[in-house]
Amino acid sequence: MQTEVFTVRNVKCGGCAANIQNGLGALDGIQSVEVAVDGGRVTVTGTTLDRTALAAKLSELGYPEA
Numbered sequence: 001m002q003t004e005v006f007t008v009r010n011v012k013c014g015g016c017a018a019n020i021q022n023g024l025g026a027l028d029g030i031q032s033v034e035v036a037v038d039g040g041r042v043t044v045t046g047t048t049l050d051r052t053a054l055a056a057k058l059s060e061l062g063y064p065e066a
Helices: 016-023 051-063
Strands: 002-007 030-036 041-046
Touching: 002 051, 016 030, 016 041, 016 051
Parallel strands: none
Antiparallel strands: 002 041, 030 041
16 A cells, blocks of 8 residues: 655635545545645555656646645
């Protein structure tokens, strides 16, 4: 199991957190996605995580790394 932590921009509410959880959670190998709205911290846990691909997906969703 691997864990990647990102600090992202534009996370302002629970809806933003849900968008991130749904968007990243749909990717293969993702076990959990936790989003702290205060601070924009995203913690992704799963098997064989590709940090570059996760960062690209976050950016695609509208939440680029800070």
